[in-house]
Amino acid sequence: MRKTNMFMILGHSYSNLCLVVFVVVFTATCFSSQQVEGGDDDGRHNSVTLSSFTYATTLLKPYEWRYISVDLPPWFSSVTIDLESNVGLDLKKIGKASTLPMICFREGSPPLPDVYNTSLTGLVIDHILNSSFGGSQDLQIVEKCYPMQKNIFLKLTNEQISPGIWYFGLFNGIGPIRTQSKMINRGHSYSFSGNITVEGCTNSAVLGKFCNQTISLLSCLDTYISSESGIGSRSYNTTAENVMPCGGTEESCLDVAGSKVYSLDVVSIAEELIITALNITFTQSQRSNGTISGSGISLMCYVRHGAIPLPQVYDYSADINRSPLVIPLPRLGRWYIKIQQANLSESMVVIQEMNTTICYSLEWQVLRCPADNAGLNCTSVKYTLQTFLRKNPSVAFESYYLPINGEVSSDSANFPLGPLLSNSSDEDMRDYAWTFFLLDIPYAAAGGNIHVRLTSDAKISGEIYARYGGLPSLSNWDYFYANSTSNSNGSMFFKIYDASEKSISFYIIYARGGTWSFGLRHPISHRHSSRVETIMSISLERCPQKCSSHGTCQSVLDASGLTFYSFCACGRRNGGFDCSIELVSSSGHMWQSISLIASNAAALLPAYWALRHKAFAEWVLYTSSGISSGLYHACDVGTWCALTFHVLQFMDFWLSFMAVVSTFVYLAAIDEVSKRTIHTVVAILTALMAESGPTRSSNIILVVAIGTVGLLIGFFVEFFTHHRWISFSTEICLNMLNR
Template sequence: MAEISILSLTTLLLFFSWSLSISNSLQDSVSYDKNGSFFTVSSFRYPKSQVRPYDTRYIRGLFISFPLILLYFMVMIFTSELCFCAVDLPPWFSSLNVAIESDVDISAKSVSKISKSLLPVICFRDGSPPLPDASTNALKALELGQLFNGSFEGGQDIEIAEQCYPMQKNISLRLTNEQISPGAWYVGLFNGIGATRTQGKMIVRSSAFSYSANITVEGCRTATMWGPSCNQTIYPLSCCRLDNQTGSMVSCSDSSPNSCLSGAETKTYALDVDGIAEQLVITASNLKVDSNESYLMCYARFGAIASETLHDYSGDIHKVALVINKPKAGRWYISTNSSSKVCFSVNVKVIGCPMGKAGPNCVQQLYMLQAVMRRESSTPFESYYLPVNDATPSGSSTGFPLKSDTTTWTYFLMNIPQGGAGGHIHFRLTSHSTTQYEVYLRFGGLPTVDDHDYYYVNQTSASRSTFFSLYNSSQEKIDFYILYAREGTWSLGLRKLSDSTPATTASKGPSTLVSLSLERCPRGCSSHGNCRYAFDASGLTSYSFCSCDRTHGGFDCGIEVVSHIGHIIQSIALIASNAAALFPAYWALRQREYPEWFLFTSSGISSGLYHACDVGTWCVLSYNVLQFMDFWLSFMAVIGTFVYLSTADEAVKRTIHIVVAILTALLALTQATRASNIIIVLAIGSLGLLFGFLVEFVTKHRSYCGSAGFSLNMLDRPRAVKEWFSKLIKTVKKRFRWNFVAAGLVVFTMAATSFKVETSSSYWIWHSIWHLTIYTSSFFFLCSKIAIVNNENQTHHGADSYELTRQDSLPRN
């Protein structure tokens, strides 16, 4: 226990020192412009990272303070839980600058020729991670934006936060507070998109790409100055709150009454709406105009400065008040301008309802939902939601009954915690009879029929958003997911279609049951995969994804990529094709070459066991062990064939086998599946064969080279070398059956080609051909060797014995 405490304190001190250095670097990075209107809040550089084939990386634009970094690591050390403490783009930020460098080299002409499953893609989204391939329909409807011309200004396309683009070598973006709102902002990097992105693959041949990123957040020094260049004055509003039993009202007015505007001037105000409100009413008082034709235009916008071209609501408050129903909670910006000189005072009222009430006249029910963490969950932020005053449901049910009410709307409020944007809202409504409700969801404010983010009316009328996923809904059940829901407050509205309820369902208990939860993977990956989670590049936000099996893909593993029959055929082909190892094993056993027999036999068996595990049939050992044995023994079998063809003695062969075993083991442990390995293995085998021949040559001819017969005069030496070379060619010809050598080379070329053209989709057929051809080529090469050297040795040895016998038979004196 004491050792653990000492270790924890030591780790804390190390993190403290590291965090202090980061804090100092951040302080050093703060810079001011020449006029002192804005400064660099934070500047981060994400180091060079690699995105492997079919992989995903998320970058979240953050502003992080030193105390929060320290708190994050303290919680990680002492609680062993995942905790996220980060401040997103602050309300007073002026711009966000993103510079991304990669080694992707794609031109406008080559984009159309590359399949989406192999195309590197970059996507942007405000509030939560992007997901371009959430469904088949979403992928079909996805239209990639045009390539950037080196840099990109956010004002060129206000919808950049919902777009995807082909990845480029250099991307530079500057998004101002006129284009994006304060909060979280995500960049998604995808190395291929589509159903096969999450499919379990036997092998991956696609290329990876690397990237690095710089993210800089600039802010305004003065709270009353804002805009991209921090040169727009924001006027405050003085507010007071009035609460009673019938509702609440926040009344705000211009702190500088009777202000005047000329024809070219604009005056901007900021207002914070706290919590859920029913109406935001903007009026003008104490008006003084030059002519009857004067107007006072008012523009309102949530989260960013309003203008004549960029606004959410507008109206002439000279004539009538501007009313915004069910405004979002957060900061609103109100801008005014006029065609002529006008003096006025701005008045704003935020009208709300008492606790638990909503809607016109505050007669509709509003329920606050509390999150209950799932105890059995191994992933962070998984929870289900219940009304605050309701008891925990009995049994395994996580739903709650919907109380009968005569009003048209019933609202629920739920909160997704910070760091939980990588989860999904799961809504279910079940009824004993036909459901009598429409469902509307909205982030930050109460939904209406006309103002909502997602909705479900019936099976034929529902949201077409990429992030809205409908499952198994019927007349009696509504079941859908909101994918990667942004963190914050969500409002759920149920709109009743009919007040009539069948009397026959009264005895069956509650007629309508509602279930609302935050899940990490939709439908538990459809029982065809495992739910996993990872972190964005900052390490402060988690997101979940499904890792599917060999036959399924898609974001929720709900797409059948390979049919059941097709999977059986692929499995049989990959496993049974290893029977070709019997050909070289049989020949080696017949020639009493027991090491080669054992090598080919074990190679075929290990390959069959590996592929049986790889296709999901049976794993006799762990997957990594079987994969290593398969590649290692395959490499050994190829090189062992070359070594067998050499005529070196057994001591030399043993040495070559030891060296080859070490080299091939390294190949099998480091990127065993790369296509260049076949060239490396072929080169090692050729070197082993050549080394064996050189050893034999040196051994047999060193005595000849030093003999008197070789010390000829200068005229006879060329003739001697020519005769020696001719004799060498004849010896090589006699060593091999060249028809088998030719057949082995042809089949080996087929094996190398099949290994090279393997892809994730065609792996099973080409790798089965690889099994057949590589073992068959080894068989041909083994058959090509002629055991003439031993015969020659025996012949020479017999002649020598005969000569000695003849000499011994001479009469002795």
């Protein structure tokens, strides 16, 4: 009986334990499920690490720089940037900006904060924070720079920055002298290290910073025909003869406080993207005791290129219940569309308990032209340029672009414009026409420069507009040139080298990889003018103006090894990103060289003094030091190099150090054995100093300190020797008196 009761008690306890475990597991499962659906704080349930790069400690000497590129795929959720450095700056005590350690950001291509000698437009004297990135697309054609901090930790989401390749540049000083060849780089060095981690969503249909935003992918069907009540009934150039529309429709519903996000890929150059909503209806549950006027519904549509739009951050917006949203000349890539209801006016809504569902039919249409046409009516001419690599052994990865037709020869980088110009007038100005040129730049060549040049026998009356990812227009462009006074010369990455009446030459610095479009807006009369010949050339060059013939073009990989970029290494007299800024005049450089080399004649005075006092070892040292210094300075200024620069630099500094210390040792009144010992020790120390860091300012203090120590040692040796002799003599005299 006792056993039966015991088993009953155990069985009852076991059943209670199972019940408790079941409740705990069920509660934890439900809580976990709610977290996944709603999205937790760090998105661990739905995101994975796509890439992680660790950068070892890197030393940046004065006026050195490093580039780091990060590839963010379309499904990325966040990127974490964690940098550490030994920079300690007080933002309230920043002096000269040109020597300021800074970090710069740019989308699509490397930043270059010193394109202009006084360009500090992108510098923000503040600490860099997550809020510094507001989702603006301006970082494609401009850049942002911040003072380098001891610790930088950023976690940027796909709501703040768009997918693509982002570049981070770390500079230890900017300005024209950054690229100038210098004998000694004065300034402070700093080191940095860091880690960059990219996280992404596991499901391409679910995006957002927490990977909890469902995305509906819209497709563009060529066979789609809009209904009579839809876009097709409106006058948006869809009836033009050459227009090739594609589109689609989708039925959707959303709660009054909810939203729905779609994505649409524009895969080819398009003229318009049109979005509208049809058949908008709403239903209310029985718990709602209010009414909504049908005409009072505002269905807002927010559109953004490359990232999910927000009510505060978007590219285009419209109430698509009132009128369709029309995006002229949309960029290539993925567009995100967010639909949500706007706030209703109190006069039209009286709701005590809102529980309303809005249903609608979303319709979209992309208007395209045939391969050889462009413009809103597809009446302009469009040419796709073919890439031809230049066979230049000194500079790699240069190319030029030519139209693909039988009228242009591939033997030359130039092509005539006359046979290519369009004769169709613009709707706004009947006397002008547009001719478009499209070209592709490899993404790995984002460190190159687009060079556009026009030459003519007569005055050039056309205008050039450039745009990345889409066709340019009078109101939508990235860079333009109309004349010498109306152009984008104030932009960070646009540099004009020739702006005469018969010749135009400009560069787009560090052009972004992808599709570029150039639109030539010209008078129609030039199409039939056979006597005036206009030549055009478009090329991708590694260095602008071939470094203005004052430097050499050097190409390297960035720190991540993903991008090949080039820069100019200028000579002694020039600086700037293209070596076009003269820092020292020709006459000034000549007198500077003569004075620098002739100043070594000062070594004749100590050499003569040593020879007169028969100090032959010191005479050899002073003479050799003066000769080595003269040869080193002659090589440094570019006159003549007797030996390699490194050997001459070592000999100059080592013999100079030895001459200083030997002078102190010579003045010390010590025996020859001690002098030889000190000379041997000093020769070893100064050789190490001259080899490891000859230009360090601390070396001067160290050498003088060594010589002073040697002189003091000699003084104390002499003092104690003399003092001991006096004591010894006194002791002898006392002993004699005692006797």
